[in-house]
Amino acid sequence: MNLTLLIIAPLITAVTMLLMRNAQQVKWTSLVGSAIQLVLAFALLFVFQNERSAGNTEQMLFQQNYTWFSAWNIHFHVGVDGISVAMILLTAFVVIAGVLVSWNVQKMVKEFYLMLILLSIGAYGFFLSLDLFLLFFFLEIAVLPKFLLIGIWGSGEKEYSANKLALMLMGGSALVLVGLLGVYFAGSERTFDLLKLSRLPIPQETQRLLFPLLFAGFGVFTALFPFHTWVPDGHSSAPTAGSMFLAGISMKLGGYGCLRVATYILPEGAKEYSTIIIALAAIAILYGAFATMMQKDLKYINAYSSVSHCGFVLLGIGMLTKTAITGAVIQMVSHGLMTALFFAVIGMIYDRTHTRSVKKLGGLLKVMPFITTIFFIVGLCSLGLPGFSGFVAEMTVFMGSWERPEIPYRVATIAACMSIVVTAVYILRAIGQTAMGPVTEERYMTLKDASWNEKLAAVILITGIVVIGVAPFWLNDLVAPGAHHIIEKISQLNN
Amino acid sequence: MEINDFFILMKGELFLAVMIFLLLFIKVGKGMQNASLLTLIQVLLFVNFLVSLTFNREGVLFGDMFITNSLVAFQKSILSLGTFLISLLSTDWLKKHSHLPEFFLLMFSSLLGMFFLISSGNLLMFYLSLELATIPVAALANFDLEKRKSSEAAMKLILSSAFSSGILLFGISLFYGATGTINFSQLPGHINASAMQILAFVFLASAFGFKLSAVPFHFWTADVYEGSPIAVTSFLSVISKGSMAFIFLTVLYKVFQPLSEVWYALLMILSLATMFIGNLFALRQQNIKRFLAFSSIAQVGFILMGMSSNADMGLASVVYFVLIYVFSNLAAFGVVSVISAHTGKEHINDYKGLYQTNPFLSWTLALALFSLAGIPPTAGFFGKLFLLAAGASKGHYWFVIFAALNLVISLYYYLNIVRVMFMDKSRHPIQSIKNNRAANFALGICLAGIVLIGLVSWFYEYIQTLM
Numbered sequence: 001m002n003l004t005l006l007i008i009a010p011l012i013t014a015v016t017m018l019l020m021r022n023a024q025q026v027k028w029t030s031l032v033g034s035a036i037q038l039v040l041a042f043a044l045l046f047v048f049q050n051e052r053s054a055g056n057t058e059q060m061l062f063q064q065n066y067t068w069f070s071a072w073n074i075h076f077h078v079g080v081d082g083i084s085v086a087m088i089l090l091t092a093f094v095v096i097a098g099v100l101v102s103w104n105v106q107k108m109v110k111e112f113y114l115m116l117i118l119l120s121i122g123a124y125g126f127f128l129s130l131d132l133f134l135l136f137f138f139l140e141i142a143v144l145p146k147f148l149l150i151g152i153w154g155s156g157e158k159e160y161s162a163n164k165l166a167l168m169l170m171g172g173s174a175l176v177l178v179g180l181l182g183v184y185f186a187g188s189e190r191t192f193d194l195l196k197l198s199r200l201p202i203p204q205e206t207q208r209l210l211f212p213l214l215f216a217g218f219g220v221f222t223a224l225f226p227f228h229t230w231v232p233d234g235h236s237s238a239p240t241a242g243s244m245f246l247a248g249i250s251m252k253l254g255g256y257g258c259l260r261v262a263t264y265i266l267p268e269g270a271k272e273y274s275t276i277i278i279a280l281a282a283i284a285i286l287y288g289a290f291a292t293m294m295q296k297d298l299k300y301i302n303a304y305s306s307v308s309h310c311g312f313v314l315l316g317i318g319m320l321t322k323t324a325i326t327g328a329v330i331q332m333v334s335h336g337l338m339t340a341l342f343f344a345v346i347g348m349i350y351d352r353t354h355t356r357s358v359k360k361l362g363g364l365l366k367v368m369p370f371i372t373t374i375f376f377i378v379g380l381c382s383l384g385l386p387g388f389s390g391f392v393a394e395m396t397v398f399m400g401s402w403e404r405p406e407i408p409y410r411v412a413t414i415a416a417c418m419s420i421v422v423t424a425v426y427i428l429r430a431i432g433q434t435a436m437g438p439v440t441e442e443r444y445m446t447l448k449d450a451s452w453n454e455k456l457a458a459v460i461l462i463t464g465i466v467v468i469g470v471a472p473f474w475l476n477d478l479v480a481p482g483a484h485h486i487i488e489k490i491s492q493l494n495n
Numbered sequence: 496m497e498i499n500d501f502f503i504l505m506k507g508e509l510f511l512a513v514m515i516f517l518l519l520f521i522k523v524g525k526g527m528q529n530a531s532l533l534t535l536i537q538v539l540l541f542v543n544f545l546v547s548l549t550f551n552r553e554g555v556l557f558g559d560m561f562i563t564n565s566l567v568a569f570q571k572s573i574l575s576l577g578t579f580l581i582s583l584l585s586t587d588w589l590k591k592h593s594h595l596p597e598f599f600l601l602m603f604s605s606l607l608g609m610f611f612l613i614s615s616g617n618l619l620m621f622y623l624s625l626e627l628a629t630i631p632v633a634a635l636a637n638f639d640l641e642k643r644k645s646s647e648a649a650m651k652l653i654l655s656s657a658f659s660s661g662i663l664l665f666g667i668s669l670f671y672g673a674t675g676t677i678n679f680s681q682l683p684g685h686i687n688a689s690a691m692q693i694l695a696f697v698f699l700a701s702a703f704g705f706k707l708s709a710v711p712f713h714f715w716t717a718d719v720y721e722g723s724p725i726a727v728t729s730f731l732s733v734i735s736k737g738s739m740a741f742i743f744l745t746v747l748y749k750v751f752q753p754l755s756e757v758w759y760a761l762l763m764i765l766s767l768a769t770m771f772i773g774n775l776f777a778l779r780q781q782n783i784k785r786f787l788a789f790s791s792i793a794q795v796g797f798i799l800m801g802m803s804s805n806a807d808m809g810l811a812s813v814v815y816f817v818l819i820y821v822f823s824n825l826a827a828f829g830v831v832s833v834i835s836a837h838t839g840k841e842h843i844n845d846y847k848g849l850y851q852t853n854p855f856l857s858w859t860l861a862l863a864l865f866s867l868a869g870i871p872p873t874a875g876f877f878g879k880l881f882l883l884a885a886g887a888s889k890g891h892y893w894f895v896i897f898a899a900l901n902l903v904i905s906l907y908y909y910l911n912i913v914r915v916m917f918m919d920k921s922r923h924p925i926q927s928i929k930n931n932r933a934a935n936f937a938l939g940i941c942l943a944g945i946v947l948i949g950l951v952s953w954f955y956e957y958i959q960t961l962m
Contacts, residue, residue: 069877069952071808071959072884133880140871147910151918159918163910170906174899177880181887181895209892 001047003062003078006088006124009036014117023109027099030113034096037120041092048085049478059485060130060195068134073191077131083329083482086475087127087256090336093464094248095120098241100457101344104351105153105239112153115145116241123249127256132180132192135261139176139253143169146250149242150234161230161237165246168230172220176257179214182206183265197265198489204268211269214262215277221254223307224314225284235303240347243299247306248340252332255313259325259486263317267489270320275408277318282412285311289422298346298356301430302339305382308419309335315416316397319409320490324400325483330475331397334381334389334468341378341461345371348454349434352447358433362440370450372435374458379427381465384420389468394420396476504554504563507547507571508614511607514539515600522596529595533586536599537933540579547572555616559678562616566961570613570741570814577734577821578606583937584829585726587836598638601631602730609738613745618667618677621742625663625706628738629656632731636723648722655715659705666698679750686753693757699746700761706739707795710768717776720788725835728784729828732791737817740798744813747802755805762803763894766886770796770901777908783831783843786908787824790867793905794820800898801882804889807962812881814958815948819866819878822944826863829938830856837928843912847921853928857916859938866945868909869902874949881955 013033020026051061060079068074080088098116105112122142129135143166151162184192187200202210220227231251235243263270270277288308295301309331316328348371349364350356365372381388384395401413439445450458468475502509518536521527527535551568555561582589582599589595608627615621633653639645671677673692674685686692704712720728747758773793780786801813833856835841850857866875879902887895948954 069955071811071956072881074952137871137876140876144865144870148913148917151914159914162914162918163907166910167903167907171900171903174903177883177902178887178892178895178899181884182892184884185887185890 001044001062003128006040010117010121026110026113030099034099038092038096041089045085074133075131078128079130081482082478084127086333086479090333091123091249094340097457097461098244100453102241103453115149119145119245126253130194140173150238153239154237156237158237161233165230165234172217175213175217179210182210207266207269211266215258218254218257222251223310225280228307231307232300232303236299243343244340248336251310252336255332259317264486271490274318274320278315278412281311281314281318282415285416285419289419292426296358302342306339312397319401319404321400321403322483322487326480327396327400329479331393334393337461337464338381344457345375358430361434362437365435367444367447368449379431383424383427387469389465392472503550504556508610510543510546511603515603518596518600529590533589537582540582544575544579547575559616559680560620561614563614567613569961571610573818574734580825580937581726581729583933584832586931586933601635605631612738613741616679635727639724644722648719651715652719659702662698663702666695669695682750683753703743708792709765709795710772713792717785717788721785725832733821733824740817759803762799766796766799767897774901774904781843783841797882800886804885809885810962811959812885815955816878816882819874819948822941823863823866823875826859826941830860833930833934838925846915847919848924849916852924861913862945864909864912868906873945877949
């Protein structure tokens with residue numbers, strides 16, 4: 001399959017959108033465009049599985065490699081393994097759901113959808129890239145639309161949040177940039193090619209120096225403690241689709257980068273710093289969970305719980321075992337779908353009641369049964385109920401973590417396990433207060449339930465969550481070989 | 496020397512000289528309308544750009560005093576293109592100006608000086624052409640005839656450049672005393688890093704610092720930029736700086752190669768100081784011209800970083816960056832100039848809500864600022880990245896870390912303008928501006944440059960072949 005299609009399709013969508021005359025046409029164009037993305041993503045999954053079952057065990061499939069800047073040895077090099085395919089699927093799901101839930105945007109509709117599509121270009125490109133320069137290029141493309149999305153269409157202290165988010169993420173990518181240049185000049189050959197770099201011997205001194213830069217740089221994106229502070233502000237100020245993209249796609253860019261770039265290219269660095277990573281991850285998991293307990297605003301609840309959930313991703317990566325890394329990837333997919341749905345539901349509730357405060361809401365199940373049911377589902381998924389994707393992901397991470405018998409790893413694993421109890425407390429409390437009991441305000445009685453676009457968005461995301469939850473093995477089989485390649489060098493080091 | 500060589504190697508300079516005489520005659524005779532004269536000049540400038548693209552040959556004239564090769568020719572065409580764009584962008588302001596012929600007379604003289612400057616093969620020639628390039632600009636800075644600030648700017652410019660010329664001459668004479676030659680091709684053989692030569696080199700580099708407005712020689716920049724008419728400000732910050740960067744490259748890489756240890760350290764310090772001071776001061780500016788002045792100081796910091804690499808990639812990436820910088824900075828100055836010509840507003844807060852009334856201008860300015868900030872997919876991203884990579888090639892990671900930190904600082908103030916235009920609301924926004932075709936055309940060229948020069952790798956590859 002031609003992978004550039006995944007970049008070209010949204011690009012064409014964006015250009016077509018520019019030519020459209022009114023808001024209605026823009027919306028439909030972007031919906032059709034994102035539907036095409038979804039079809040392409042499924043097609044990719046299908047052909048990828050076919051290739052693999054036909055016995056093609058090459059690490060990266062469907063590679064395309066064109067020279068871009070020959071003087072710097074920069075290539076337009078794309079290719080996918082199971083991990084990228086999973087992330088691309090996630091992106092396609094979140095994009096179409098995001099487009100659907102923003103159907104009622106009134107202000108600057110064309111620009112709004114343009115930003116969403118631009119962001120998706122950045123994400124697809126990032127997950128496809130096998131050249132670090134290209135990867136960085138797409139990473140930065142994905143940052144700026146978020147600034148505008150929050151700043152223009154956001155609510156609350158939107159300008160402050162937009163600035164904070166853009167600067168922190170750019171700070172992260174500045175660290176990444178230094179790390180990339182370091183890798184470029186450190187190897188015996190000057191190349192940005194990911195596959196070549198993974199085979200080049202990079203001196204241990206250099207790895208020790210560069211790994212923290214790369215890992216922390218990408219870590220900013222995925223809310224690595226203590227760089228998580230943009231998460232609550234950014235999410236709470238962003239418009240609904242903005243939050244969905246931020247938590248569903250953007251934070252995953254970081255996790256993927258930590259895995260694919262930092263850990264894969266600098267295995268010795270990863271080994272050296274793994275205790276620090278898991279310590280930070282465990283702190284993020286617990287801190288995020290306890291911070292969520294104190295929140296009164298639904299968006300803040302989900303934002304802090306995202307910090308906690310993304311901690312599992314980092315924990316899985318830090319454990320450096322095949323199962324744990326597989327779990328981390330599954331957690332990325334699962335959390336992406338779940339949190340996008342969570343923000344979508346919060347958006348739906350907010351659009352109707354004009355409040356996100358848990359205290360002011362109540363009895364919503366009686367007036368909006370559909371929306372509240374989604375709220376239940378996503379909450380249960382978030383606290384890790386079997387049958388939903390959250391359980392599968394966290395379980396895999398824990399199983400992988402348990403393979404590490406050393407004391408610090410055990411401690412971190414146990415600490416992370418404990419957070420599940422806290423998660424159950426805040427989720428059940430939030431759902432209980434908003435959904436159950438008497439209807440708190442008179443005006444809620446007349447509210448309408450979900451419209452067709454909201455229902456469709458929710459159904460798409462729930463399908464993803466449930467399919468992973470009920471039949472997790474296909475995803476596991478898809479991701480595990482990729483995780484194996486990433487871990488290969490490290491396990492050689494261990495022996 | 497054959498007469499044909501003379502005409503072909505100096506075609507750009509001769510063309511400019513003829514244009515200068517032409518303008519003198521037009522000034523003496525009378526009766527041409529401002530508008531038609533302006534169109535004529537714009538056409539001539541475009542022809543000048545075309546001339547700079549064609550019939551390029553390598554060669555030396557006047558006993559090594561005048562050198563030209565494909566790289567120099569390319570640099571001249573960048574400068575010609577920039578001047579052409581400036582003439583288009585300031586159409587509205589110039590149409591009403593009572594001294595139009597003089598304006599271009601001076602600008603052409605300065606451009607002629609820059610042409611000789613980047614072609615010079617001899618310290619004396621270098622000095623003379625530098626003066627020819629600078630002094631007319633000081634007169635140009637005074638062209639907002641009613642404004643006191645404009646004369647103040649001209650005064651500051653002429654005084655500070657006289658001072659830097661003095662320092663430059665002192666450095667040159669020390670070199671002559673130490674080596675007995677001022678010829679670029681003979682100097683490297685005589686350089687031995689003695690204390691006197693290093694002292695002389697520091698004097699020389701300070702003069703470059705003045706012209707490039709590198710910290711700590713930047714104090715004239717903000718006042719001069721703010722006071723001068725925008726056309727002149729953009730000429731100073733783009734064309735004049737570009738030409739200085741080009742000749743600095745030649746001087747460093749060709750002439751002072753034996754001193755590369757010395758100038759690597761010097762450039763590193765200058766570069767970091769320039770980035771930090773430029774960025775930190777830009778954060779607080781409220782006048783958009785002053786803001787662009789400090790941001791362009793910060794950009795020079797990155798140029799110096801690329802220069803420090805002392806390899807072909809440093810050379811190529813600096814030329815590439817200047818090419819991108821021409822388009823990005825001229826787009827930014829172009830929008831500012833259009834708005835200033837129509838409304839007289841130059842305060843950043845005046846730009847509040849600009850997107851509601853002038854979407855095209857807002858997007859242009861936003862893209863230009865993104866390019867200056869180095870955000871993909873604009874060309875600035877590639878330019879900055881290559882400069883950083885060239886600077887990193889010596890393996891000083893902390894140097895790169897500080898530079899990357901500066902990228903983040905600069906992002907704050909560039910995004911601030913975007914925020915003001917797109918997000919803030921104003922009770923009295925700038926009304927919808929009906930822009931003239933020439934300026935829109937120039938902005939269109941700038942936008943095309945901003946988008947294409949990065950994504951299409953041909954431009955960089957072409958520059959690489961010139962090395």
